[in-house]
Amino acid sequence: MDLRTRLILKPIIGGILLGFFVMLLIYPIYKSLLESLLVSLGIGLAFGSFLLLTNLIYLKRMERKYGRSPELLKCHHTRELEIDMPYDEAFDLCIKAVKSLKCKIREENRNLGKIIAIKPTKVPLDWIFNQDLITIELRRLDGRTKIRISSQLYPHPPTEYYVDYGSNLENVEKIVDMLLKHASRI
Numbered sequence: 001m002d003l004r005t006r007l008i009l010k011p012i013i014g015g016i017l018l019g020f021f022v023m024l025l026i027y028p029i030y031k032s033l034l035e036s037l038l039v040s041l042g043i044g045l046a047f048g049s050f051l052l053l054t055n056l057i058y059l060k061r062m063e064r065k066y067g068r069s070p071e072l073l074k075c076h077h078t079r080e081l082e083i084d085m086p087y088d089e090a091f092d093l094c095i096k097a098v099k100s101l102k103c104k105i106r107e108e109n110r111n112l113g114k115i116i117a118i119k120p121t122k123v124p125l126d127w128i129f130n131q132d133l134i135t136i137e138l139r140r141l142d143g144r145t146k147i148r149i150s151s152q153l154y155p156h157p158p159t160e161y162y163v164d165y166g167s168n169l170e171n172v173e174k175i176v177d178m179l180l181k182h183a184s185r186i
Contacts (some may be wrong), residue, residue, distance in 0.1 A: 006110035007073070011055060016041065047072015055165070057098035062166035064172075075164045076152040084145050087113070090179075096134045097178040099158045101171060103134060113138035118154060119171065132168055136175070149175050 023040035030036040066072050083090060091110055098105060103117035115136040133154035139146040151168035 001009040003154065007055060008052065010046045012045075012053030015044040015046070017044070017045020018047055058165045061168075066166055066169060071159070072166045073164075073167060075168060076150065077168045078148065078149045079172050079176050080146065081176060081179065082141065082146050083179055084143070085183050086143065086144055087138060087140045087145050090147065091115075091138055093182055094138065094147065095176070097175045098134060098136065100178065101134070102172060113140075118145060132164075132171055132173055134175075147179065 018107070019041040022043050023036050027033065027036040030039065047151065051167070071077070072107060080162055085093070091113070095105070096113055098115060098117045101112065101117075101119055103119040105115065105117045107114065107116040109115075115138075117132075117134045117136075119132045119134060120130060128167075131154045132151050134151045136150075137148045139148075149172050151171040153164055
């Protein structure tokens with residue numbers, strides 16, 4: 001089963017499971033297994049449909065922005081680039097780029113060339129993976145700087161079938177755009 005199919009089935013199955021849980025709670029009220037089953041499945045399907053609708057709306061928005069690509073559905077994105085800028089200036093620009101995304105910087109080490117930041121994710125209705133971990137590594141070259149930018153869900157999902165709806169791709173692209181825009185002005 002492909003990732004898009006799982007993306008659609010996940011909220012519906014989650015809604016049905018919620019319905020069965022609700023059935024256990026309301027069975028003593030109705031005292032009829034059939035009535036409590038119908039009410040709880042209705043609640044579960046309504047909840048699952050709501051989740052599915054929000055997932056599809058968000059996915060379509062990201063597809064319009066970045067195209068319909070399998071990359072869009074992945075939870076970990078990395079880009080490497082070299083810019084014509086001295087190391088210290090590039091490091092300061094990376095800090096500025098991360099702060100422009102409204103991230104909290106967890107670690108900033110100029111000597112090691114490493115910036116680690118946390119950003120609240122845009123994944124709709126997600127209570128487990130609600131942050132993006134952005135890591136930037138810089139390396140000195142002759143008058144230039146090599147930069148590796150990565151972004152992933154935090155904590156890291158236990159399965160490859162989790163979808164971030166382009167949140168991490170958007171983080172990486174915004175940072176790269178800012179770096180290239182500023183580097184071209186020099």
